[in-house]
Amino acid sequence: MMTSAGKLDRDRQVARRRIDGTILDALRNLPTADVALALGIKVRGNKAMCFNGHDRQSPSFTIGKNKISWKCYGCGEYGDSIALVEKILGFDFKAACDWLCDRYGIGTPYARGKSRRVSAQKPPPIHSSASDTNSGTLGDPEIYSWLVSRCGPVTDPRGLAYLKSHGIPQSIAAAFGVVELRNTTRAYASLKSNWGADRIKKCGLSSNGRSLLWRGYCLIFPFKTDSQVTYLQIRCLEGNMKFVGPIGIEKPIYNSERLNKMPRNQPLHICEGIPDTLVLEGRGLAAIGILGANSFRREWVDVLIPFDLVGVPDGDDGGKRFRQCLTKEFHARSKSIRFVVLPDGEDACDVVSKVNDA
Ligand SMILES: [Zn+2]
Structure with missing residues (x-):
């Protein structure tokens, strides 16, 4: 990370120049605690367990006194809300800005010409209506079930090692429908061709409409109700994300x-x-x-x-x-x-x- 920091900074500067200044200010002023929550980071007070996964006992991730910055006292990473989105979702600067604009209803940062209106700093309600089964806090059982049914049982050594180190017998993993997903790029392409990018975004599995939230080999733990998958917990076994769940979807009880x-x-x-x-x-x-x-x-x-x-x-x-x-x-x-x-x-x-x- 350190070796490419200079290049990253330059890229960010170039990208910044192309973004409307007012909008960029609005993004920089977004309350970091809100953004962290939207990214699935559990903030208590101004503290959270670091997204890099090094915290075991006490949280090192800290929201700044100015409320619009963060720093981890464990691994030394720091930044603003935009940088946090870059880190958590693996986006570049532009994609992170887009994601925030989208989520907080702030004007398109890259449109040229006339000045754009910067709307409220509060996030719009993510869920239009609780009765709409394809969006909102209830998730999208059709898509989750579809994805899980196309993944295989755990056979990769990485997945097996995870189960073993956690004392989970393979038979129990199979009985609870735990599956593995090897190729997130292919999975996204296939989800997209069947359900469309919009719906995948709505059900919280993608935030950019171009890829899944996570990358690399993972285990998927389905939450089932009446044999339908109502929620997913992803355990990444590659990269620096650990647990991922659909964004904006309430976490139900596991094994309810x-x-x-x-x-x-x-x-x-x-x-x-x-x-x-x-x-x-x-x-x-x-x-x-x-x-x-x-x-x-x-x-x-x-x-x-x-x-x-x-x-x-x-x-x-x-x-x-x-x-x-x-x-x-x-x-x-x-x-x-x-x-x-x-x-x-x-x-x-x-x-x-x-x-x-x-
Ligand atoms: Zn850290």
Whole structure:
């Protein structure tokens, strides 16, 4: 990154010259916390776990006091909202500006001639209407199901190594429909020819209408409801992105179908994330996954109250927040919840994979 920094700066300068100054100012003044959230970064206060994946315990990614910049105290990267989009989505400067303009309803940055109106700095509602099944918070089951059905079971050594290191038996991965995707360029081309670039963008799998959100080999963990795929969690095993989900789509409960299959008052484990859920299910324990404390939704309390709840937070700061969140939500409804206490810095996967190694 350092070797090409000079060239990158020059490219950015050239690109900047072609962008309307007013619009560029508007983009630079976008609240970085908003932009980070739109990119799937979970910001709490002014902190987040760094997108480079080096944070294990405490967050290093920090939003500046001026609210329109960021810096990571772990890896030293820094910049404005535009730079953040470049980093996370792997875009060049121009594409990052386009993405922000699109999302925040700001005039086209590259149009020439008459001055363009810079509209509100607040993002427009991403979801036109909740009842529209092809857009909005509900995602696009048709497209997600289609994509997953065209990916194969995990056979690549990278995918198998991931499953093994997380203590997830291959049989469980197969039973939960975990698949691998080897070629994101081909996948995008095939999605586009079947569904059109617009719809792929709407369902949150692409932000630029030219490629998928992520690149390289990945595992896909489908979230299913009535045998339809309602959400996807992508685990990238190449490049510096780790987890990717459809942009702008609410994260549902992982393995929510479990709830329909079990009697009331039975122990139900609420895991922090998908791998833990699969590990416990692999051990014959009923488990669902919540993708972090920030994605817990209050309406889930009603769905979960009938069961004997056991929280399984990771042994880290995120885990502490997860535990606090669950405790608060359930105690507010006079419902008790127990917790499995994991050693510091470990999750259920770590514990189980050690047991397997022993
Ligand atoms: Zn960092």
